[in-house]
Structure formats: structure tokens, C-alpha cells
Amino acid sequence: MAACDTRFKLNTGAEIPALGLGTWQSQPGEVARAVAHAIKVGYRHIDAALCYGNENEVGQGIKEAIDSGIVKREDLFVTTKLWCSFHARVEEGLQQSLTDLGLDYVDLYLMHWPLAMNPKGNHNIFPKLPDGSRDIDHSHSHVTTWKSMEKLVGTGKVKAIGVSNYSVQYLEELLPQATIIPAANQIENHPSLPQQEIVDFCKQKGIHITAYSPLGSTGSPLFTAEPIVSVANKRGVTPATVLLSWHIARGSSVLAKSVTPARIEANRADLIKLDAEDLATIQKYSDQLKAENKFQRFVFPPFGVNFGFPDKQ
Numbered sequence: 001m002a003a004c005d006t007r008f009k010l011n012t013g014a015e016i017p018a019l020g021l022g023t024w025q026s027q028p029g030e031v032a033r034a035v036a037h038a039i040k041v042g043y044r045h046i047d048a049a050l051c052y053g054n055e056n057e058v059g060q061g062i063k064e065a066i067d068s069g070i071v072k073r074e075d076l077f078v079t080t081k082l083w084c085s086f087h088a089r090v091e092e093g094l095q096q097s098l099t100d101l102g103l104d105y106v107d108l109y110l111m112h113w114p115l116a117m118n119p120k121g122n123h124n125i126f127p128k129l130p131d132g133s134r135d136i137d138h139s140h141s142h143v144t145t146w147k148s149m150e151k152l153v154g155t156g157k158v159k160a161i162g163v164s165n166y167s168v169q170y171l172e173e174l175l176p177q178a179t180i181i182p183a184a185n186q187i188e189n190h191p192s193l194p195q196q197e198i199v200d201f202c203k204q205k206g207i208h209i210t211a212y213s214p215l216g217s218t219g220s221p222l223f224t225a226e227p228i229v230s231v232a233n234k235r236g237v238t239p240a241t242v243l244l245s246w247h248i249a250r251g252s253s254v255l256a257k258s259v260t261p262a263r264i265e266a267n268r269a270d271l272i273k274l275d276a277e278d279l280a281t282i283q284k285y286s287d288q289l290k291a292e293n294k295f296q297r298f299v300f301p302p303f304g305v306n307f308g309f310p311d312k313q
Contacts, residue, residue, distance in 0.1 A: 003271035004042065006248050010183045011206040012160045014107065017077055018248045019268055020045030022212060022257030024052050030259040035061025040070055041265050047186075047210075047255050048101065049081040049112060050093060051125055055100035063102055079108040079186075079210075081164060082149065085125055087116035087140055090148040094157060109158040110186055111149060113301060114170045116140035134303050142170065143177050150180045162186070162208075167307055168201045175205065186210040189252065190243060192222055192296045194286045199250070209252040215243050217298040227285035231278045241270040246282055249274045 006018035021038040023031055023046070031054045035046060039061070048058045062078070065071055080101065086093030094109060118135040121127020127135035152158045162184035163174070175181065185202050189195055189211035202209050216222045223239045232239045244267060247254035256267040274282075289295055 003245060003248055003273050004268045008208060008251065008253060010108075010160060010208050011181060012183050014159060014183075015077075016108070016184070016208065016210075016253050017043075017045035018253045019043065019244070019271065020047045020077075020079070020210070020253060020255045021264070022047050022255035023054060023058055024049065024212070024257060026052075026054060026257065026259050028054065028057065031057035032060035032064065034259040034261075034264060036064040037061075037261050038264050038268075039065035039076070042268055043264075044071070044075060045077045045079070045253065047079045047212075048097070049083070050086070050097050050100075051081070051083040051112065053125075055080065055097055056102075059100060059102035073103070077107045078103065079110065080106050081110040081112040082145070083125060084113055084115055084117040085119055085121065085123075085127060087111075087137070087142070087145040087148075088119045090145065090152065094152060098157060105157050105159060107159045108162055108184060109149065109152065109160070110162045110164040110184065111142065111145055113165050113303070114142035114145075114163070114174075114307065115303060116142070116145065136303065143174055146174055146178060150178070153180060160184075165301075165307060166198070168198050170307065171198075171201065171205070171207075181205060182207050184208040184210055184253075186212055186255075188213045188297060188299045189247065190214050190216050190220075190222060191225075191228065191246065191282050191286050192216060192220075192289055192294070193298075194295075199252070203251070209250075211247045211252050211254045213298055214247055214254045214256065215240055216296070220298070221296075225285060227281050231274070231281055235272055235274075235278070237270055237272060238266075240267070241272060242274070242278075242282075245272050245274050246279075249279055 007015040080097045116137040121135040160183040162182040164186040
């Protein structure tokens with residue numbers, strides 16, 4: 001099996017395609033074309049979220065692919081996420097996404113962050129306090145939100161539920177009170193932020209890891225890091241290909257974000273199966289960063305709260 005066709009089994013028994021198309025920060029007018037093109041060239045995993053503000057375009061791209069006969073709905077794995085201002089109105093949040101996406105169900109529904117924002121604040125998505133900080137509802141527990149999400153299973157509107165941006169601390173709070181174990185935990189993940197603690201914890205609990213921001217960020221030092229470049233040169237691929245392939249070798253699904261047709265195609269077609277030597281080279285690089293206290297997180301939510309991640313992760 002080619003690396004691009006790899007699938008992983010969730011604890012529900014369903015399979016999630018290893019490579020997904022990310023849609024975060026994709027600009028209006030570009031998303032529908034990107035999604036339709038991705039499906040046309042073989043992507044079967046599409047990642048979306050209510051707060052991205054573009055689910056209607058994601059849905060247009062999916063509809064175009066289905067209407068053109070490229071795929072059937074059941075051939076696709078669609079993920080979306082419950083936004084923080086909907087923690088006290090979970091069904092409403094899901095229905096909003098389904099309506100925008102034009103779908104009857106999603107394959108995976110994630111809690112985007114383990115905190116709630118004021119559902120009656122001054123903005124439906126990003127409520128703020130007078131000082132400009134986010135209007136957080138500290139009285140609402142993420143465990144309560146999860147219990148509401150559990151009720152969605154069996155409605156036919158979600159095939160599986162999971163979490164996102166969860167550290168070990170939050171999972172340790174959630175799991176003893178959960179009736180349904182999360183199917184997945186979507187986290188920022190790359191060699192300069194391997195998050196081995198949470199990856200190992202999730203593996204032990206049967207929770208699948210999906211990696212976002214797998215390349216770091218624009219201008220990320222990962223593209224020029226000598227160990228990454230050396231593996232790329234050895235295998236005759238780009239550093240981006242190495243970074244995406246690394247996740248699949250770790251047993252994680254990975255989200256590649258692009259609206260450029262050629263890049264969308266390359267992200268899939270160029271994926272490779274890294275060998276033990278490749279993985280050892282990248283592991284040594286991560287170990288060195290850890291020893292030098294240089295792990296680097298690129299996604300910081302403007303919430304002003306501690307999610308239980310180590311300081312340098």
C-alpha cells in the first residue's frame with residue numbers, strides 16, 4: 001500500500017485516512033476549489049471547524065465532488081469541531097456545522113478546546129470582555145461538554161466523537177467520567193513539538209492522534225533543519241514531504257493545509273514510508289531540541305489560560 005493510502009483504525013472500528021486536507025486559515029473564495037481538487041486527486045479526509053468561518057465553502061467543495069461522481073458521501077471522512085462558545089449548546093453547534101457543510105452527518109466531531117466561552121457574549125464565535133480578552137465561562141467544565149457530546153452518538157449525526165488540544169492533564173480529568181472514550185485527539189505536532197507524553201498516553205488509552213501544523217509555521221526552521229534536510233536529500237523528496245510522512249510512520253493521521261493545486265497534489269503523491277534510519281535521525285533531532293530546551297509551539301490560543309502543556313511545548 002502506498003503511504004498516501006494508509007488508514008488507521010479508530011476505537012470505534014471505523015478507519016480514518018492518514019492524510020487529511022486542513023482548511024484552517026484558508027481564504028474565502030479558495031476553500032471550495034481546494035476541497036474539490038483535493039478529493040479529485042485522491043484525498044478522502046477533510047478537516048473543518050465551525051470557528052474557521054468557511055464550512056459553507058468546504059461543503060460546496062464536497063458537494064461538487066459528490067455531484068460530479070468522483071466519490072460517494074460514504075467514501076469521505078469529514079471532521080468538524082465544536083467551538084468554545086457552543087459548549088453549553090452542543091446540539092446547536094453541531095447543527096450549525098452540518099447546515100453549513102450541507103451534510104447529514106460528520107464522521108468525527110471534536111471538542112475544539114477544553115474550555116467554554118460565554119454563549120451569551122457580545123459575539124457568537126469570539127465573545128470578548130471590555131478589556132479585549134476572551135469572555136471565558138470558567139463555571140462550565142469541559143467534562144460537562146463531553147457528556148453532552150456523548151448524547152450525539154446514536155443520533156445519526158456523528159459517527160464518532162473526540163477532542164482537540166487536550167494535554168494529559170485534561171484527559172486525566174475527562175476519562176474517569178467519560179462513558180465514551182474519545183476516538184481521537186487532534187494536536188499541534190511536529191519534530192520540534194513531538195509531545196511524546198500525550199502521544200504515548202493516547203496510544204495507551206486507544207485514542208488516535210491527528211497532527212495539525214505538521215510543518216510548523218510559515219518560515220518554520222524545520223524546513224532548513226539539517227537532520228530533516230538530510231533525510232529529504234537521501235530520499236529525493238522535499239523537507240515538507242519528510243515532515244508529513246513522519247506522522248504516518250508514528251501512527252498518526254496528519255492534516256496538510258494548502259489551497260494551491262500543485263501543492264495539494266504533491267502533499268499526497270510524494271508521501272513516503274520512512275525507514276528506521278530516517279526515524280532515528282529525526283528522533284535524534286527532537287532529542288537534541290529537548291535537551292537544549294528548544295521545543296517550539298507555533299499555535300497559541302489567545303485565551304490566557306494554561307491547558308496543562310509543558311512550558312516549552
